[in-house]
Amino acid sequence: MAAVFLGTIVHSKSFSEFESFERGFLAVSASGKIIGIGHDYQAWESSNPVLAKDLEVVRLSDYQFLMPGFVDCHIHAPQFAQVGLGLDMPLLDWLNTYTFPLEAKFSDQQFAQQVYKSVVEATLRCGTTLASYFATNHLESTLILAREAVRQGQRALVGKVCSNCNSPDFYVETAEEAVSGTLAFVEEMKKLGSPLVLPTITPRFALSCSKELLKDLGDIARRFDLHIQSHISENLAEIEVVKGIFKTSYAGAYDDAGLLTNKTVMAHGVHLEDEEVALLKARCSSVAHCPASNTMLSSGLCDVQRLVNAGVTVGLGTDVSGGNSVSIQDALLRALDVSKHLDFFKKQNIRGMGEAKTQDPNYVQLKYKQAFYLATLGGAKALSLDHLTGNFALGKDFDALLVDVSVLESPVRRLHVNELVEKFIYTGSDRNIVEVFVAGNRVKKGCQTT
Ligand SMILES: [Zn+2]
Numbered sequence: 001m002a003a004v005f006l007g008t009i010v011h012s013k014s015f016s017e018f019e020s021f022e023r024g025f026l027a028v029s030a031s032g033k034i035i036g037i038g039h040d041y042q043a044w045e046s047s048n049p050v051l052a053k054d055l056e057v058v059r060l061s062d063y064q065f066l067m068p069g070f071v072d073c074h075i076h077a078p079q080f081a082q083v084g085l086g087l088d089m090p091l092l093d094w095l096n097t098y099t100f101p102l103e104a105k106f107s108d109q110q111f112a113q114q115v116y117k118s119v120v121e122a123t124l125r126c127g128t129t130l131a132s133y134f135a136t137n138h139l140e141s142t143l144i145l146a147r148e149a150v151r152q153g154q155r156a157l158v159g160k161v162c163s164n165c166n167s168p169d170f171y172v173e174t175a176e177e178a179v180s181g182t183l184a185f186v187e188e189m190k191k192l193g194s195p196l197v198l199p200t201i202t203p204r205f206a207l208s209c210s211k212e213l214l215k216d217l218g219d220i221a222r223r224f225d226l227h228i229q230s231h232i233s234e235n236l237a238e239i240e241v242v243k244g245i246f247k248t249s250y251a252g253a254y255d256d257a258g259l260l261t262n263k264t265v266m267a268h269g270v271h272l273e274d275e276e277v278a279l280l281k282a283r284c285s286s287v288a289h290c291p292a293s294n295t296m297l298s299s300g301l302c303d304v305q306r307l308v309n310a311g312v313t314v315g316l317g318t319d320v321s322g323g324n325s326v327s328i329q330d331a332l333l334r335a336l337d338v339s340k341h342l343d344f345f346k347k348q349n350i351r352g353m354g355e356a357k358t359q360d361p362n363y364v365q366l367k368y369k370q371a372f373y374l375a376t377l378g379g380a381k382a383l384s385l386d387h388l389t390g391n392f393a394l395g396k397d398f399d400a401l402l403v404d405v406s407v408l409e410s411p412v413r414r415l416h417v418n419e420l421v422e423k424f425i426y427t428g429s430d431r432n433i434v435e436v437f438v439a440g441n442r443v444k445k446g447c448q449t450t
Contacts (some may be wrong), residue, residue, distance in 0.1 A: 001028060001030070001032070001056070001398075001437075001440050001441070001442070002028065002029055002030040002054055002055050002056065003027070003028050003055055003056040003057070003058050004025055004026065004027040004028070004036070004041065004052070004055040004056070004057055004058070005025065005026045005027075005028075005058045005060060005066050005402075006023075006024075006025050006041060006057065006058070006059050006060065007023065007024070007059060007060025007061070007064060007065065007066070008020070008021065008022055008023070008024065008060060008064065008065035008066070008417050008420060009021040009024045009025070009026045009037065009065065009066045009067075009392065010065055010066070010067050010417065010418075010420075010421055011067060011068050011376070011377070011391040011392045012068075012369070012372060012373040012376055012377045012378075012390075012391055013377075013391065013393075014373070014377075015308060015370055015373050015374075015378065016370070018369040018372065018373070020417045020418060020421075021037070021038065021039055021417075022416075022417040023039070024037070024038060024039050024041075025037065025038060025039075025040075025041035025044065026066055026392060026398075027041075027044070027051065027052070027055060028055075028398040028440050029051070029440070030440075031440065032397055032398050032439040032440020032441065033395060033396070033397060033398065033440070034392055034393070034394055034395065034396050034397075034398050035048075035051050035394065036048065036051065036052075036394070037392050037394065060402070061404070061406070062414060062415075063404055063405050063406035063410065063411065063415070063420070064402060064403065064404045064405075064406075064434075065402075065403055065417070065420050065421065065424075066392075066400050066401070066402055066403075067372075067376070067400065067401050067403060067421070068129075068376040068377065068389070068390060068391050068392060068399060068400055068401070069127060069128065069129025069130065069376070069389070069399040069400055069401055069436065069437070069438065070126070070127045070128045070129065070130075070327075070328035070329065070375050070376065070379070070401070071128070071129070071130045071131075071315055071316070071328065071375065071376060071378075071379025071380050071382075071383065071389075071390065072123060072128045072130070072131040072132065072316070072317055072318050072326075072328050072331075072379070073132050073265050073267075073286075073288035073315035073316060073317045073379050073382045073383055074132060074134075074229070074265070074267040074288035074290055074317025074318070074319050075119075075123070075131055075132065075133055075134070075317060075318050075319065075320050075326070076133075076134045076319070076320055076321065076322075077115070077116055077119045077120075077133045077134065077135055077145050077320075078102065078103050078106050078112070078115060078116075078134075078135060078136050078141075079099060079102065079103070079320050079321035079322075080115055080118060080119035080122065080320055080321065080326065081102060081115045082098060082099075082102050082321050083320050083321045083324065083325075083326065084321070084324050085098070085321070086098035086099075086321075087296045087297070087321075087322075087324060089297070090235060090237070090297055090298050090299075091234060091235040091237070091238060091297050091299060091322075092235070092237060092238060094297055094322070096168065099321075100167065100168050100170075100171045101168075101170075101171075103136045103137070103161075103171060104136075104168075104170050104171040106135070106136040106138050106141040107138050107141070108141075109140055109141055109144060112136075112138070112140075112141030112144045112145070113144050113148075116141070116144050116145040116148045117148055119145075119320075119326070120145075120148045120149055120152045120154055121152065122326045123154070123326050124152060124153075124154055124436055124443055124444060125430050125433070125436075125444065126326055126327040126328065126329065126430045126433070127327075127328065127329065127401045127430065127433045127436055128154070128326075128328055129154065129155055129389070129399040129400070129401075129436060129437070129438045129443075130154075130155040130156065130379065130380065130383065130385065130389055130399065131149075131154065131155075131156050131157075132156070132157040132159075132200065132227075132229055132265060132288070132317075132383055133145060133149075133156055133157065133158045133159065134159055134161055134202055134204075134229070135158060135159060135160055135161060135202075136160075136161050137160070137161050137162070137163060137171065137172075137173050137178075137181070138160075139160055139181045139184055139185055139188075142158065142159070142160040142161075142185060143185065143188055143189075143192075145158055146158040146189060146192060146194075146197050146199075147192070149196070149197045150192060150194045150196065150197050152443060153196070153438050153439075153441050153443035154196070154197075154438060154443065155196045155197070155385075155388075155389065155399065155438055155439070156196065156197045156198075157197075157198055157199070157200040157227050157229065157383060158189075158197060158198070158199060158200065159199065159200040159201065159202025159229055160181055160182055160185040160199075160202060161202050161203075161204050162178035162181075162182060162202060162203050162204060162209060162213060162217060163178070163203075163204040163208035163209060164177075164178050164208070164209060164210055164213050165208060165209065165210050166207050166208050167204075167208050175210055175212055175213040175216065178209075178213055178216075178217075179213070179216045179217070179220070182201065182217065182220055183220065185199055186199050186220070186224055186226065195439075196438065196439060198226075198227065199226060199227075200226060200227035200228060200229050201217050201218075201220060201221040201226050201227065201228045201229070201259075202228075202229055202230065203217050203230050203259070204230070204231070205230055205231040205232075205234075205238075206230070206232075206242050206245075206246060206250060206253045206254065207238060207241055207242055207245070211246070211253075211256070211257070214253070214254070214256075214257035214259060215256075215257045215258065217257065217259065218257040218258030218259045219258065221258070221259065221261065221263075222258060222261075225263075226263065227263045227264075227265075227383065227384065228259055228261060228263055228264040228265070229264070229265050229266070229267070229288075230254065230259070230264075230266055230267070231266065231267045231268055232250050232251060232254070232266035232267065232268060232269050232272070232276075232287075233250045233251075233268060233269050233270055233271045233272045233276070234267070234268040234270055234271075234294075234297075234299050235270075235271075235297070235299045235300075236271060236300070239271055249273060249275065249276050249279075250272075250276065251266075251272065251275075251276035251279045251280060252276075252279070254266070255279060255283065260279065260280065260283035260285045261283060261284070261285065262283070262284035262285070262384060263384045264283070264285040264286065265285070265286045265287070265288050265315070265382050265383055266280070266285060266286070266287055266288065267287075267288045267290055267317055267319060268287070268288070268289075268290055268293075268294065268299065268302065268319075269287040269289070269302060269307065270294055270299050270300040270301070270302040271300060272307075277306070277307060277310045277312060278310070280312050281310055281311045281312050284313075285312075286312065286313040286314065286315065286381070286382035286383075286384075287302075287307055287312055287313070287314050287315075287382070288314075288315050288316065288317035288319075288379075288382060289302050289304050289307075289314050289315070289316055289317065289331075289335060289374065290302075290316070290317040290318065290319035290322070290323055290331070291316075291323075291331060291334035291335045291337065291338045292318065292319065292322075292323035292324055292325060292330065292331060292334045293317075293318075293319035293322030293323040294338070295334070295338070296322055296323060296324055297322050301338050301341060301342050301345075302338065303342055304335065304338075304339060304366060304374070305339065305342075305363070305364060305365075305366060313378065313381045313382050314374055314378055314382065315374055315375075315378045315379030315380070315381070315382030315383065316328055316331040316332060316335060316371075316374050316375050316378070316379055317331065318330070318331050327429075327430060328375050328379075329375070329424075329425065329428060329429070329430075331375065332368075332371045332372065332374070332375045332425060333371075333425065333426070335366060335371050335374060336365075336366055336368060336371050339365045339366035339371075340365055342363070342365075343363050343365045346359055346360040346361075346363040347359070347360070347361060347363065368421075368422060368425055368426075369418075369421075371425075372421065372425065376390055376391060377390035377391045378390075397438075397439040397440065398437055398439065398440045399437060399438050399439065400436075400437045401433050401435070401436055401437075402433070402434050402435035402436075402437075403420075403424050403428070403432050403433055403434070404432055404434045405420055405423045405424050405427075405428065405432055407431050407432050407434065408431060408432075411423060
C-alpha cells in the first residue's frame with residue numbers, strides 16, 4: 001500500500017515517553033515503510049512532493065486512531081487447542097495432566113494444521129502483528145505453524161521445542177533428536193525465505209533439557225545468530241528443582257550454556273533473585289511478563305517496575321494456554337492489575353497477612369501508557385526486532401492497528417486523543433480493531449481465507 005492516514009496517531013517512544021498526534025498524519029510507502037509522521041500533513045506534502053505523490057488518502061473518523069500492532073512475546077501455539085480449559089492446577093501438575101498429552105498429539109500433521117491455522121487467525125484478529133511462538137517437539141508440525149504465519153502475513157518467531165529429560169515417555173526426544181531437529185528446522189526456515197517469519201531456538205525450560213543439550217542449543221544460536229526463547233523462574237517449586245539439578249541459579253543454568261544473549265527472551269521471571277536480574281541486564285536478555293498465566297497457574301506476582309528499574313527490557317506475553325486469552329490487550333490490562341495488587345501488598349497492612357516483608361511506601365504503580373509501551377515497543381525490543389517494528393519511527397515497517405472505539409456504541413462525548421486510547425485499553429476488545437497491517441499489508445481480512 002502507498003497511503004497517508006489523516007487523524008489521530010499514537011505510539012510510544014520509550015517506557016516513559018508516549019507520543020500522540022491529534023489531527024496528525026502517517027504516510028506509508030508502497031514497500032510498507034513509514035515515510036512520514038507528524039502534525040502537519042500539508043507542510044510535509046509540500047516539502048516531500050515525490051514521496052507524497054500517489055498516496056491514497058485515508059481519513060480516520062473522530063472515534064478512530066492508529067497505533068502500533070501488539071507484540072506477544074510468549075505464546076504456545078499448540079495450546080490454543082485447550083485455551084480456557086484446565087486452569088485448576090499449579091505449573092508442574094498442569095503440564096503433566098493437560099499440556100504434555102495435548103502437545104504429543106501434534107505428531108498428527110492434520111491436527112496441527114487445523115490448530116495452527118486457528119491460532120494465527122485468532123491472534124491477528126486480536127491485533128498481534130508480531131508473535132513469538134513455541135510449537136512442539138515435532139519438526140513437521142512446527143514447519144506447518146511457520147507456513148501458516150507466512151500465509152496469513154503475520155510477523156513471527158517460531159520455535160521447535162526441545163526437551164530430552166524430566167518429560168513423560170510419550171513426549172520426549174533424545175538430545176541428538178533435539179539437535180538434529182533444530183538444525184533441520186533452521187535449514188527449512190531458510191528455504192521458506194520469509195523476511196517476516198524467523199526461527200528461534202527453544203529449549204522448553206531448563207528442567208526439561210540436559211546441560212549438554214542446553215549447551216548444544218546455545219552453540220547453534222551463536223553459530224547462526226538466532227533468537228532464543230525459554231522460561232525462567234516461573235514457579236517456586238520448579239526453581240528449587242532447577243537449582244538442585246544445575247547447582248546454580250535459574251539464570252545461571254542458561255548462562256552457562258550460552259543461552260543468555262541480546263536476542264534472548266525469557267518468559268515470566270516472577271521470582272528472579274537480584275543477581276539474576278543483574279545477569280539478564282548484563283547479557284541484554286529480556287523478560288516476557290505473562291500476568292494472566294502467572295495468576296491462573298498460581299505462580300506469583302511479577303514486579304515489572306523492579307525489572308524495568310534494573311534496566312531489563314520487558315514485553316508482554318499471553319502465555320496461552322497458561323494464560324486464558326490470546327489478546328495482548330487483555331495482557332496489558334492484567335499487567336496493570338498485577339501492578340496494583342503489588343502496590344497494595346507494599347503499602348497496606350493486609351488483615352491476616354501480618355507485616356509484609358516487601359513493604360515499600362514509595363512503590364510506584366505501572367501506568368496505562370507504560371503498559372501500552374510494554375504491549376508494543378517494549379515487546380519489539382524484548383524480541384530484538386525493534387529496528388523493524390514496535391512504533392512509528394521513520395523507516396520502520398508499518399505494523400499497525402486501526403482502532404475504532406465507536407464500533408459497539410458511540411462514546412457520549414467527543415474524546416480527547418489520550419482518552420481514545422484509554423477507552424480502548426479499558427473497555428475495548430478485538431471488535432474495536434477494524435484493520436490490522438503488517439509491513440504495510442492489510443492482513444486482518446486476509447486471515448479469514450482458507
Ligand atoms: Zn510458557
